[in-house]
Amino acid sequence: MRARTGAACAIAAALLLTGCGGGGGGPEASAETDFGAVPEGTLSGWGFENTDDVGRARLDHAAAALEGVTVELDQTAFDAQKFTTLAVSGDMPDVVQIDRQFVPTYAAQGLIMPLDACFAAHEVDPQQHWYPHVADDVTWNDQMWAVPQFYQPPVILTNARVMEEAGVSADDLDTSDPEAMIAAAEAMTVMDGSSVSRVGFDPQGVSKAQQWLLAFGGGVVDEEGAPTLDREENVAAVEFLQQLYEAQGGFAEVDGFISAIDIFGDGNGYANDLVGAAVFDQWYLNVLTPYADDVELGAVPLRDSEGEPFTASGGSSFVIPAGAQNPSAACAWAIELTTADAWRAAAEARAETTEAEADRNGINTGLFTGSPESDQFIRDEFASAEGYPGFQEGIDTYYDVAAEGTSVGASPAGQQVQGELENAMTSALLGEASPEDALAQAQQAAMSAYNQVSGG
Known part of the structure; x- marks a missing residue:
């Protein structure tokens, strides 16, 4: 990773x-x-x-x-x-x-x-x-x-070929049902001895850590911007990610495999069936347009603990x-x-580019502006993937979930908080520390940084 x-x-x-x-x-x-x-x-x-x-x-x-x-x-x-x-x-x-x-x-x-x-x-x-x-x-x-x-907004981009082969449906990829999600990831994973040759579900557990904490009802900072990394809900999120990776060969094995994938080129995981599903921001849909004839995409939103569509802004x-x-x-x-x-x-301008560049396959994934008014008319008038229903499903899912976003929160120590969280996630997922201990240590370091910059 x-x-x-x-x-x-x-x-x-x-x-x-x-x-x-x-x-x-x-x-x-x-x-x-x-x-x-x-x-x-x-x-x-x-x-x-x-x-x-x-x-x-x-x-x-x-x-x-x-x-x-x-x-x-x-x-x-x-x-x-x-x-x-x-x-x-x-x-x-x-x-x-x-x-x-x-x-x-x-x-x-x-x-x-x-x-x-x-x-x-x-x-x-x-x-x-x-x-x-x-x-x-x-x-x-x-x-x-x-x-x-x-x-x-991040969502889950799915690989229909892998899912069909493993007997997994889109309903199984429901993050509000952790057991079903882990079972689906395990079913899509392929092992070659002790080595992974296909990852069932890549959650981007370290880089998307803030998203996962929020999805489980936790969060990284409070309304004042003070870090809250050691919340019980956050511990539950990390425990889920631990179990998810373990079901696929362990974090180190999955991390190494994913890091070796050429996600921007011909070796991407969807064209080569190296992943069953993964969390990706909207920009990745553009990356895959040249491979539209080689992939069978789908998309489902992440869901919060209540089962509602969920994403985090950025x-x-x-x-x-x-x-x-x-x-x-x-x-x-x-x-x-x-x-x-x-x-x-x-x-x-993007519509003209889409028409002029053949490798886009006529797919216009739209623009995600941060403004609901602009997003709506761009979706209605420009976003289209005619002939590629999987890409259209992806476009629709990203647009649908945009309004459901949650801010990760503003903090004067935001960069330090994120850094400490990522360190804690790596430590916990590698088994170097329990989720409780890893987050407690991160909270202590993040709070020290917060007090220093805020005068608290």
């Missing part, structure tokens, strides 16, 4: 504008900024790496809408260390594109501006414009600190650093990039 996690992170970084997800001054700087001023002058941006057809269409739309603004973009990837260095030097850009998980940390450090006044100046109601759970991702201390964009955002020289233009530009008109331009 290490190789796949790294690859997934690379994809996530590329998704920042694409369509394939210490210093002071925060609140004070925002109060002094006239976000309603006519946007003009030069605007500098950073973090716009690998801009694709979707990104270019939105940039062109914003440029046409804000004719008085000259945009200069640094098209290198966001780097947390570089961000902090720029903040110390006082040489910050006006707008930065970052993953939403970074937002509360920088807000607590006073490195970015709260944007409530920005939204008010442009008559944007965040709770209406974005899914509430997407807005919650960037809300801390009752203020929003970023303009969200994209939303990558994606990218635009922030305005506290040291920005042109924050009013940054505000107007970031909002313009996330309007319904910008997303329509992006959807039209």
